[in-house]
Structure formats: C-alpha cells, structure tokens
Amino acid sequence: MxxxxxxxxxxxxxxxxxxxxxxxxxxxxxxxxxxxxxxxAVVSVSADGIVRVSRETKGRAGKGVTLVKGLGLEGDALTTLAKALKATCGSGGTVKDGVVEVQGDHCDKVIAWLAAKGWKVKRAGC
Incomplete structure (x- = not known):
C-alpha cells in the first residue's frame, strides 16, 4: 500500500x-x-562603462565563442546590436543573460566594429 x-x-x-x-x-x-x-537580471551594465570582449570555450565541447559583456543594453536594442555583430562576423550567435555570444573567434573584428561605433572596448582574457 x-x-x-x-x-x-x-x-x-x-x-x-x-x-x-x-x-x-x-x-x-x-x-x-x-x-x-x-x-x-537581463540588463548587463558594467560599472565602469567599458565593453569587454573575450573568447571562451568552456562548456561548448571545444568550440570557441566570442563574448561581448558590459554593453548596458536590454531587450530589442541588445538583440539588434547582436544581429549587426553576427552579420559583421559572418557567423551565428545568441544573446544570453545580457551577454552577446558570437560563434567562433572574432575578437578582433568585434573590437574594431564596436570601437568604430563609439564604444569604449577592452579585450578581456586572452
């Protein structure tokens, strides 16, 4: 029973x-x-106003992605910026928890594109 x-x-x-x-x-x-x-929690605002670009492979079976953190955007503005970054790199990607992920190692392209648009950008990590 x-x-x-x-x-x-x-x-x-x-x-x-x-x-x-x-x-x-x-x-x-x-x-x-x-x-x-x-x-x-979706809004990712950096305290110092600097966008940080890094490359990461953790949890992705060795596949590298370029991470863009600290944009301080939310919702549609963040999605639109991510779409433009993906088109610039010719790659796929997504937005997760306010962080833009672009498939592949495109740190140099992303940094150059963001700097040309007027963002203060630093390379983080490698």
Whole structure:
C-alpha cells in the first residue's frame, strides 16, 4: 500500500514545462514569455562603462565563442546590436543573460566594429 499523496506540490517538484504554455518559470510558475522574475537580471551594465570582449570555450565541447559583456543594453536594442555583430562576423550567435555570444573567434573584428561605433572596448582574457 502506498502512502497518501500531499495535495499541493512541494517547491522541489514545481512545474517546469506545460504542453499548453511551454517552459514555465520555477519562481512565479508563469509561462516564460510572461515571467517578470528575471527581467532585472537581463540588463548587463558594467560599472565602469567599458565593453569587454573575450573568447571562451568552456562548456561548448571545444568550440570557441566570442563574448561581448558590459554593453548596458536590454531587450530589442541588445538583440539588434547582436544581429549587426553576427552579420559583421559572418557567423551565428545568441544573446544570453545580457551577454552577446558570437560563434567562433572574432575578437578582433568585434573590437574594431564596436570601437568604430563609439564604444569604449577592452579585450578581456586572452
């Protein structure tokens, strides 16, 4: 005989996906498109106003990506800038948590493009 089930789900077993709505936020249990929990975390503002460009391979099976951090943009402005950077490099990429990721080692191209657009840019890491 099985023990009786508790009527409400525990926080450890919260809903993460619904066939009706897709991915669900674990904090507010709303669909990710309607979640307001992490909107403040999306903005990546550097305290000193300098954009940092680096190359990273960690967690990507040896594939290198160029990371652009500290832009201080959010939403559509960040997506538009990422699209322009990807077109300049002739490569794919994405925006994750306010950081632009461009596939491949394009640090020099990204630094030159951002400097030409008036950003203060530094190479970080390598």
């Amino acid at each position: 099985h023990p009786p089930r508790s009527p409400s789900p525990s926080p450890a077993s919260s809903l993460v996906y619904s066939t009706d709505s897709g991915r669900m936020c674990p904090q507010c249990r709303q669909p990710m498109a309607q979640c307001a929990c992490n909107t403040a």
